[in-house]
Amino acid sequence: MDDRHLVEKTVSREEILRGRFLHAVRDTVELPDGSRATREFVVHPGAVAVIPLLDDGRVVLERQYRHPMDGVMIEFPAGKLDPGEDRLLCARRELEEETGYTAREWAHAGMLHPVISYSTEFIDIWFARGLVPGPQRLDQGEFLEVFTATPQELLDWCRTGRVTDAKTLIGALWLQNVLSGAWSLDWQS
Structure with a gap:
């Protein structure tokens, strides 16, 4: 399947929190239509x-x-x-x-x-x-x-x-x- 029409591209990343257990970031992304949005999420090692x-x-x-x-x-x-x-x-x-x-x-x-x-x-x-x-x-x-x-x-x-x-x-x-x-x-x- 071709997913290009769904994929967001990361433009920049900002660290929100780096604790002993949690690491949270805020990415600015370019959406498939060229507009931008932010995505906040926890980075986890698995x-x-x-x-x-x-x-x-x-x-x-x-x-x-x-x-x-x-x-x-x-x-x-x-x-x-x-x-x-x-x-x-x-x-x-x-x-x-x-x-x-x-x-x-x-x-x-x-x-x-x-x-x-x-x-x-x-x-x-x-x-x-x-x-x-x-x-x-x-x-x-x-x-x-x-x-x-x-x-x-x-x-x-x-x-x-x-x-x-x-x-x-x-x-x-x-x-x-x-x-x-x-x-x-x-x-x-």
Whole structure:
């Protein structure tokens, strides 16, 4: 497809905020019709989310307080990529740090862009199986509770609105399709 009639060209960029976690910019862009507009967005290095599968069919989840939501959220383990970090290595690191589990096998499912209107963030989705329990290694100031649920319980929570986190909703979609046999995964050790 030819997308030239839709593409905006960046003319200039202004930094709005550079914090420890957030980096926000304002671009001036030239629109396809030649006029100009501004676009404000968050520049994000990317992240991973892990769908950990226990041998008995349950999945490993977390409950964590999220300040912007002012509430405890149910989520799959996830975390931000460090500069230059390999995505699978990040998934392995985050799973072990947050849950204590290591995995014998991994499969890349796909990628999602959770908020395309105001962030460059992408989240790589990984499946992990052959889980071996171990100690958590939470970051300083990180507090979360690890628990397990059946895939059906997770899907019910997605349907009823108990789970609203985008990466977990998309992870549940992947999980449902993998378990039904509609989608396949390429597992690696």
